[in-house]
Amino acid sequence: MSFTPTILTTLNIAKSLEEFAKKEQCVPEDIAFEIVAFATYYAVAPQNKWTKIEAENRASVVNVATLTNPLYSFTEQYKIKLFPNKINAQYHPILALITSKDMTKINLVLRKGSTMVPDKLGAQFYLKAIKAKLAQAGVLLGLFGLNIEKNLAPLWKAFTQNNTLQEDIILPIIRALPAKLNEPKRLVSHYLSKHSNQRTALESGVDEGELIAQYYPATFSTGGRNSKGEYLFDATNFDAYDTLYTFDAATIRRTVQNDVLSFYALKTGFVDLTDQHFAISNSLTLGVASLKSTGSITPGGHRDIDIKIVEDDINKDAIEKGVAIDVSTINVRGSIASNTSIKAQTVEIGAQTHKKSTLEVAETAKVHLHRGNLKAKDAHINKFENGTVEAHTAHINDALGGVIIAKEIHIRTLYSNATLIASHEVSIGSIVGQNNKIYIAPYKVPAYALELETLRQEIADAQNILIAMQQEERSRIIEFEASYARLAEYQKKAVMAIKQGQEIAVNVAVKLKQHTIDREQIDELTRQVQLQQQKVATLQNSLDRANEIWHHASVKLLSSWDGKQAIIYDYDPEKPMQRYMPNGLIKEIVYDNINKTQLLEGKW
Structure with missing residues (x-):
């Protein structure tokens, strides 16, 4: 095997040997190398900027405190000379390494048959070969291999007796720092x-x-x-x-x-x-919930505990009088007695809730017949009779009397004497009865107030994040410009080295590479600032529209209005209400489209 001796710069000798062998169409064993020079670098998180370890900073960088600190990282860059591997009759080391699992202990094995003339030249040849073997295995010579000569005394002694080893010699050569x-x-x-x-x-x-x-x-x-x-x-x-x-x-x-x-x-x-x-x-099934049998069940609705209560006797309440329940999900096959308090993430009641019962539901509530007091994000009620509902969205099949407050109210059949208070929409299939009042009164809807407050908080949070990002961006740019005031000089040195066929100096290459990394990081930060600005603008647009929601709120009726149902616009507590009594087939009513001469002012 023959090729022109070549000099390479590498961070991974073993990998470079494989790549060179592939290029020369040979195997790595056909290639010998020696280390011409090497440099050790360290970096400290989170900056992770690589700095060369020099004689003047070595004591402060390479010590027990830094080596046992997980924030420190180390690497080495080698300049190696590659040449065809030919056996030297006088100096022929047959080397192997025995390593511990964690690579903190390495023993050198010099195999039987190795040859060396015991002179100064032979010692230097062997020392170079041993360091090359260690570096090829990934050992950082700058940390643990600078003084390996002192471990090789038995080796030189062995060759004074015979120029060829008669048996293997094993020597401890590297000792790092085990935990x-x-x-x-x-x-x-x-x-x-x-x-x-x-x-x-x-x-x-x-x-x-x-x-x-x-x-x-x-x-x-x-x-x-x-x-x-x-x-x-x-x-x-x-x-x-x-x-x-x-x-x-x-x-x-x-x-x-x-x-x-x-x-x-x-x-x-x-x-x-x-x-x-x-x-x-998180699942438990009970026959009945009573103060006597179970007591109040209150691990907290934030805890995902599901309760199923089954009572098939229609003459008995599944949850008896006085019981308080605070769980995640409750599914009741039966009725809820008066003076009962339920807090849950989701609730399903298969029968009825009595007048003085209270349900507070963070998400979805499903009730067959509701006469009590219900607060929920999403309320689904089959029959509603003179109870109260406060929700984000209320879906009701049949509604008679009572008060329903929600951002959106959807009713299939509305009977008499009901009060509906909405901020966004009321949709009704048909009205059978009189004296129903439909209020478009956003400020009276807690879910709407929560929406505004949430938007204001999100805007404030987004603006604070934007300010912090902009400050960081300005700071990074100032630091970047100051750090690279001499960039042109480094670039000039790199161009000069290339023109002269020389390798770029390590410190110049490191500086140029770090400049590129820092520039990319600043560009990414600028992009993130722009995205955050867009987020603030989007949130502000949502808040502006929400503040004017009553202009766009709609009241829909699939059948005809009879002139006996009142739509009342109460959008500002400081201004008089405006009443509109629609008559005829008007499928959707929006305030901005009403003939204002048909509006009456007053209080109802």
């Missing part, structure tokens, strides 16, 4: 309970995101750094834990941070540990 053991592995259970009865199960629970248990592998008094410059953490005990305990990935999340396995609830409910298997359970 030091502090404590053995252990499991800490923050919540592991088996409940003996239903009431305990309901009154206990965990929240979404709550820490359930943590597994600590063997901990270390200090971190470590192996011979390749990699920061060490211990993962040897993880498999043992996985074997002992399993978990339901649908309800529990496991994270690994600083060698610690942490188990979190993905949903609210209570922890179930059966046969060393973690899970979050």
Whole structure:
């Protein structure tokens, strides 16, 4: 095998040898190399800017404190000379390395049959070959290989007796920094309970995101750094834990941070540990809820506990008088007695709610016959009789009397004496009865007020983020311009080196590369600022339209108006109300389209 000796600059010798061998159509073993020069670099997070380790800064950069600090990273750049691998009869080292699993310990093996004339030239030849072998294995010579000569004394002694080794010699050559053991592995259970009865199960629970248990592998008094410059953490005990305990990935999340396995609830409910298997359970079925049998059930609606209460006797209430329930989801096959309070994320009542019952539902409420008091985001009621509803959206099949307050109200059949208060829309299939009042009064609708407040807060938050981003952008630009005042000089040096057929100096190449990285980061930050500006503008447009919603609010009726139903516009508490009594087939009524001569002012 023959090729012209070549000089390369590389961060990975083994990879460069493979690439060169492929180019020359040979195998890496056909190529020999020697290290012409090398430089060691370090970087510190989060900046991660690579800086060369020089003689004057070496003591402050390469020490136990920095090597055991995970924020530090190290790498090396080599200039190597490649030439055909030919056996030298006088100096022929047959080398191998024995490494520990974590690469903190490396022993040099000099195989039987290696030859060396024991003179100064032979010692230099062998030392170069050994350093090349270590560098090819990824060892950072600038950290752990500067003084390996002192470990090679037995080697020189062996060759004074015979120029050819008669048996293998094994020498400890590299000792890096293994992590030091502090404590053995252990499991800490923050919540592991088996409940003996239903009431305990309901009154206990965990929240979404709550820490359930943590597994600590063997901990270390200090971190470590192996011979390749990699920061060490211990993962040897993880498999043992996985074997002992399993978990339901649908309800529990496991994270690994600083060698610690942490188990979190993905949903609210209570922890179930059966046969060393973690899970979050959230479903329970009861026959009846009463003060005597279950007491009030109040683990908190934020906890994802579902309750099913089944009472098939139509003469009995499924939830008896005086019971308070605060859970995530409640499904009742039966009725709700008076003086009953229910808080939940979702509710489904298969029968009726009595007059003095109270339901507060964060999401969806479904009720067959409603006579009580209901607050929900989305209310679905089959029959509504003289109760109250406050919602974002109310869907009602048959409505008689009572008060319904929502951003949107949708009623199939409206009977008599009902008061509807909306901010956005009222749609009715047919009206059978009289004395119904339909208010377009946004400020009286809590869901609308919440919408405005949420938009204002989102705008304030978005503006604060925008200000911070703009400040960071300005700061980064100033810093960038100051840092690269000499950029033209570096560029000129790079061009000159290329013209002269020389390699670009490492410090110049590093500076130019860092300039490109910094410029790209600033461009990305500018793009993010523009996106944030668009977000603020979009939110402001939404708020402006929401403030004028009463102009666009619509009242729809599929059948004809009889002139006996009042639409009342009450959009400002400081201004008189305006009443409109529609007559005839008008499918959609919007304030801006009404003939203002048909509006009467007053208070109704």
